[in-house]
Amino acid sequence: MKITVSRDALVFLISKVASVVPQKPVIPILSNLLLEAKGSTLTLYVTDLTVSVRTSVEANIEREGQIALPAKRFFQLVKELTSNDIMIEVTDELVVVIHAGSSFFKLHGMNQSEFPFFPEISETLSLTFPAPQLKRLFTNSSFAAAKDDSRQALNGIFVRAKAREATFVATDGKRLAKIQAAIELAPEEEISSTIPLKAVEEMIRIMDDDLSVTLSFMEDKVALTSGVTTLVTKLIAGQFPDYERVIPDRSKMQPIHLHKEELVTLLKQIALFTSDVSQAVRFTFDRGRLDLEANHHEIGEGKVHMPVDYKDDTKVIALNPHFLLDILRHCKDEVIDFAMSDSFNPGSILDTTKSLYVIMPMRLSNDT
Known part of the structure; x- marks a missing residue:
C-alpha cells in the first residue's frame, strides 16, 4: 500500500471518527483504525463493536492495500503535521512509513485480518x-x-x-x-x-x-x-x-404561559439552594405570580418570584430545577406553555416546534 493524501482532508475525516475508538477496548484491535486504499479512494474504518463508522476521501493511490494502525497515535500525529500532503506507505513488516514534507515517521501496525468486518447494510x-x-x-x-x-x-x-x-x-x-x-x-x-x-x-x-x-x-x-x-x-x-401513559392530557388543563429567559434566570438562582441529596424546588402558582422556593438546612433558603398570566386557584408542585433547565435549553420559543393538574402528577411543556416535554414531580415537604 502506497498513497498520497491531503493532510487537511485526512484531519477532517479523523474528526468524524476519532471519538468512536474506545478508551478501554475489550480486545486490542479495537484501539486501531483500518486504512484501506482502493481505486482512487482512501477509506477509514473504526468500531467499538456496537458503533462502526466508515468514511473516505480521494487520494493518489500508487499501490492498493490495507493496514490496521493505532488510532489515537495516528490521529495525533496527523493533526500535528504541517505539510499539505502526506505520503503513507506500508512495508512487508506491517510498518507504516509516513512522509510529510521533510518529516519522516515509522508506525507499527497490525494485520488487517484481525480488524472486525464492517456491518452489512441490507434492504431497509x-x-x-x-x-x-x-x-x-x-x-x-x-x-x-x-x-x-x-x-x-x-x-x-x-x-x-x-x-x-x-x-x-x-x-x-x-x-x-x-x-x-x-x-x-x-x-x-x-x-x-x-x-x-x-x-x-x-x-x-x-x-x-x-x-x-x-x-x-x-x-x-x-x-x-x-x-x-x-x-x-x-x-x-x-x-x-x-x-x-405518563404524558398528561393537556386538553383538561389550562396552560400557563411563562417567559423562558426570566424563568431560566430564576431557576439558576434558586438551584444554588439545592444539593445532590435534596434537589426539589417548590413552585407555587398564585393569581398573577409564580413563586419559587428552596430550603436546605445546611445551605440556606432562597425565594424568588416572577409575574405570570395565571388566574385560577393556587397550585403547588415540587420540581427538579436542573431537569427543568435542561428542558428550557431545548425550547426554541420565548414563551413556553406549562401545564399541570396537581402536586402529584407530571407537569408538561409544549413549544411550537412539536416538542413536548414531561417532568415528574418531586415529594413536597416542609424543607422544600
Whole structure:
C-alpha cells in the first residue's frame, strides 16, 4: 500500500471518527483504525463493536492495500503535521512509513485480518431528513435519555415512524422528551426501534449541515449515511416503555404561559439552594405570580418570584430545577406553555416546534 493524501482532508475525516475508538477496548484491535486504499479512494474504518463508522476521501493511490494502525497515535500525529500532503506507505513488516514534507515517521501496525468486518447494510426502511432537522430531533430528545440504566431500553432514543409522522422519544423515568417530524412512509410500513445514546451522539457529530442524511433501519441495527460517511450501530433490544401513559392530557388543563429567559434566570438562582441529596424546588402558582422556593438546612433558603398570566386557584408542585433547565435549553420559543393538574402528577411543556416535554414531580415537604 502506497498513497498520497491531503493532510487537511485526512484531519477532517479523523474528526468524524476519532471519538468512536474506545478508551478501554475489550480486545486490542479495537484501539486501531483500518486504512484501506482502493481505486482512487482512501477509506477509514473504526468500531467499538456496537458503533462502526466508515468514511473516505480521494487520494493518489500508487499501490492498493490495507493496514490496521493505532488510532489515537495516528490521529495525533496527523493533526500535528504541517505539510499539505502526506505520503503513507506500508512495508512487508506491517510498518507504516509516513512522509510529510521533510518529516519522516515509522508506525507499527497490525494485520488487517484481525480488524472486525464492517456491518452489512441490507434492504431497509429508510427516513431522509435535512441534516439540521435530524440533529435537532436527536439533540432535543437525547438529553432526557438515561445513562447506564439497568433498564437497557431507556439508554437510547426510541424512534417510531408511521405514515406521515416520525416520533423521537427519550426518558430516564424522571423526565421525558417527545419530538415529532413530518415524513413520508408507505401505509404498510412502520419503524419501531431504539438507538443507543452513544450512537446518537456520534450521529450528531458526523452529520454535515449542508447535506441530506438517511436513517436506514434493519432488524437489529440502523445505519446513518451522511455524504461519504456511514455509521452503523446495533439497536437496543427490549421493549421501550409505554411512554404515552405518563404524558398528561393537556386538553383538561389550562396552560400557563411563562417567559423562558426570566424563568431560566430564576431557576439558576434558586438551584444554588439545592444539593445532590435534596434537589426539589417548590413552585407555587398564585393569581398573577409564580413563586419559587428552596430550603436546605445546611445551605440556606432562597425565594424568588416572577409575574405570570395565571388566574385560577393556587397550585403547588415540587420540581427538579436542573431537569427543568435542561428542558428550557431545548425550547426554541420565548414563551413556553406549562401545564399541570396537581402536586402529584407530571407537569408538561409544549413549544411550537412539536416538542413536548414531561417532568415528574418531586415529594413536597416542609424543607422544600
